[in-house]
Amino acid sequence: MKSVEQSSLMQELTTGNNVQDNLSVPQLVERILDRHEGTLMESGAIQASTGKYTGRSPNDKFIVREESCEDFIDWGSVNQAIDEASFDNLYEKVVTYLKDKNEIFQFKGFAGADKNYRLPIQVINEYAWHNLFARQLFITPSEEELANHESEFTVVSAPTYKADPTVDGTNSETFILVSFKKRIILIGGTEYAGEIKKSIFSVMNYLLPKREVLPMHCSANVGQEGDVALFFGLSGTGKTTLSADPYRKLIGDDEHGWSPNGVFNIEGGCYAKCINLSQEKEPQIYDAIRFGSVLENVIFDSKTRIPNYDNTTLTENTRAAYPLENIDNIVTPSVAGHPNTIIFLTADASGTLPPISKLTKEQAMYHFLSGYTSKLAGTERGVTEPQATFSACFGSPFLPLAPSAYAKMLGEKIDQHNTNVFLVNTGWTGGSYGVGNRMKLSYTRAMIHAALEGELNTVETTKDDIFGLVTPMHVPGVPDEVLIPKSTWEDKDAYDTEAKKLAIKFHENFKKFTQADKETLQAGPHYQG
The missing domain is CATH 2.170.8.10 (Phosphoenolpyruvate Carboxykinase, domain 2)
Structure with missing residues (x-):
């Protein structure tokens, strides 16, 4: 519950004469242009620059450590703790700062397309373009819903307010503070709008499991027969491209919940x-x-x-x-049934993982926890050659709970709904990065189509000795030799060396998952080093 003082501060902030409340898209575009916050493009879109922060600032994200959440949060480098007094003091400063602005912008809406599990939210912005961003990314209420809207979580964003680390307990001038007790997210010192979207996703990753809903960082689509597919994958794996299918309707492209009723999109954009x-x-x-x-x-x-x-x-x-x-080809509303198929996408720069493998439940939990792909040169500052990277549950920065908690839920739902799970490598074949070639998109599409249509459930398979992965020997539209990575390499010994190196990296990364059960621990690569 919010304190009386904070409730009073919030009421003063949201009911002041400077509040522009739930403006329409045209009204917000007008305000953005009048305030010189952005530029109108030929297409009608608004272009805005975010200053020195052109991405998220994970080192500046904190969760308030207090009794309601203390025993549940997976505290550490991802979920840094800040004390209640520091949050309260900074909150008062930011609210006072915004109250003195000529105008601020408020959006009321929802996170979660399933009305049984949605979270009523409000987003209060210093910038009109941030408010337009929030309106496009979250779910806009109907007039009736707006009239009865009672926010259960509030984002307060003040990009031009900068913290003083020596006084405010932050790591820099930038801060993203989440209080589950006060149900407030406080953002300042950064103009990157993605912090607004991802902070709400982090909140949903905390709240939804309490209601038997698995929050997921994935895209989702549904076929003409109502069959649902999920696509997990880090940047560069082809998640957006491969989930966009003219023969399947898009449920959503980034954040979903898997409830006892089925899958729903958390966002509206x-x-x-x-x-x-x-x-x-x-x-x-x-x-x-x-x-x-x-x-x-x-x-x-x-x-x-x-x-x-x-x-x-x-x-x-x-x-x-x-x-x-x-987007023309979408499901409205963004809800569907239980997933028939799950696709884990990885862009393996070593060129040693099979292009497609069918996973057991235990292997699915192992690879879900691993969240493996390769960062390529140019994707991040300082990355000059491919680097193996692991992000738990394909979304480590947004997980307030221990990753094993989400993996356990995934395993239970796979069992309950008899869901097929595949690991698909969209990376290199015929050699590692610099020697081999990127897997042809047409081949990957053919493999995914076969997986979604159930064509791989009864075909002849072979088991990889190093990774322990079961691979189909025939897929329509794909040359047989492409399906077995080693057969595409001229230097077979070089393949073995690279594959063993990657297997060891999997094992080293998995050592941190001390809560994983024995079956999941044993579902990784067979080669131990």
């Missing part, structure tokens, strides 16, 4: 990467960027106002935020 975007390669995303959409850090022609998506002058993490309705 998409937050897509724009680097090298073209209408030819990704028509759904390209065509969705129109009036009311928000472009972040995209360079454009000052005369024509046409974006140059290939220009990475500001950052490679260029983004577009737009509502789901901007």
Whole structure:
């Protein structure tokens, strides 16, 4: 429960004469242009720059340590603790700061398309363009829902307010503070709008498991027969591209919950990467960027106002935020049944993982906890050659609970609904990065199509000696030799060396999952080193 003082502060903040309440998209676009916060593009989208922070700031994210959540949070480098007094003091400063602004912007809406599990939220912004971002990314209420709306979590975002680490207990001028007791998220010192979206996702990752709902960092679609597929994968694995299928309807592209009723989208919009975007390669995303959409850090022609998506002058993490309705082939509302198939995507730069493998439940939990892919040169500052990277549950930065808690829920749901799980390698074949080639997209699509259609459930298989993965020997539309990685390498000894190196990396990474059960521990690579 909020204290009387904080409830009073929140009421003063949200009912002041400077509050612009639930403005429409055209009204927000007008305010953005009047306030010189962004530029109108030829498509009608708004382009805004985020200053020196062009991505999330994980070192500046904290959870308030107090009695209601202390025993549940997986405290550490991801979930850093801050005391209640520091939160309260900074909250009062930020509210006082915003109250003195000529105008602030408030959005009331929901996180969660399933009305049984949705979270009523309000987002209070210093910037109009951040409020437009929130409106496009979360679920907009109907007039009736708005009239009866009672927020259960509030985001207060003040990008130009900078903390003093020596006084405020933060690591820098930037702060993202989550209080589960006060049900407030406090953001300051950063103009990167993604902090708003991901902070609510982190909150849902804490609240939903208490209601037997597994929160998931994945995309989801549904086939013509009602069959549901989930796609997990870190940046660069092809999650957005492969889940966009003209023969299947999109449920959502990034955040979902798996409840006792089925799958639902947590968001009302998409937050897509724009680097090298073209209408030819990704028509759904390209065509969705129109009036009311928000472009972040995209360079454009000052005369024509046409974006140059290939220009990475500001950052490679260029983004577009737009509502789901901007995509033609979607499910409305964004809910569907239980998943028939789960796809884990990895871009393995070592070129040793099979292009597709069917996983047991225990292997699914192991690879879910591992969240493996390769960071490629240029994707992050300082990355000059491919690096193996692991992100628990394919979303480690957003997990307040121990990763094993989510993996356990996943295993239970796989058992309960007899869900098929596949590991798909969209990375290299015929050799590692620099020697081999990236797996052809047409081959990957053919493999995923076969998995979704059930064509791989009864085919002849072979088991890999190093990774212990079961691989089909035949997939329609894919040459047989492509399915067995070693057969695509000219130097077979080099393959064995690289595969064993990767197996050891899996084992080293998995040592931190001390809560994993014996069966899951034994489901990793067979080669121990």
